[in-house]
Amino acid sequence: MIGYIRGTIADKENNHILIITDHIGYTVTVSEKDLLSLQKGSQVELFTEMVVRENEISLFGFLDQEDKKMFNILNEVSGIGPRSSMGIISCLETSILKEAIISENMPVLLKLPGIGKKTAQRIILELKEKLQKSHSVHSEQSKPNEGLKKQQTCLSAVSETLSALGYTDREIIVVLPQLEDMDGLSEQDLVKKALKIIGQTK
Secondary structure, three states: OOOOEEEEOOOOOOOOEEEEEEEEEEEEEOOOOOOHHHOOEEEEEEEEEEEEOOOOEEEEEEHHHHHHHHHHHHOOOOOHHHHHHHHHHHHHHHHHHHHHHHOOOOHHHOOOOOHHHHHHHHHHHHHHHHHHHHHHHHHHHHHOOOOHHHHHHHHHHHHHHHHHHHOHHHHHHHHHHHHHOOOOOHHHHHHHHHHHHHHHHO
16 A cells, blocks of 8 residues: 655646656646646655555545545545545535535535535535544644634635626635635625636636
8 A cells, every 4th residue: 555655746747647756657646736736847745545446556646634534535425436536625625625514515515526416415424423523523632713614604605606696616616715714804805805816817
């Protein structure tokens, strides 16, 4: 089992990178958000998960170990494989995804690629309790962050507003993580920021 790789990025294409380490090249599938921050020729350290199937051995890599944990948790859900799990992680920050599952926020889950109502319900059914236990342990180790819950509610409202304005699910999913660090802003101000960010990417 290959759980960690450090090396040089020799090539990057679509959602794959080629990492050279000790004269061996590893093709690793990464999320879109990680791919954007990786540059050809640079050094990289990835937490990896090797998935072995009958006709294929695949290696999935993550800059953040929490993303890797979430990837493995999603893979436990019936009907969701590693490709779908990576697609979900590509579109939504792990912290937002956890909160959406725990709070049964269907609108957020339904905006994920390839996730319909039945699959979203299955994700909540199979993962909510597990994530709640993990969240509870974390809360006991640190002070409860009431602001985080308020922020997630606000981001959900922003998502609904953008959808009503005619923006696509893909545009909304990409912009939401960029609003996470803007604490203290009203819903109206966050919508304005989102519109500005979307306009800059076109």
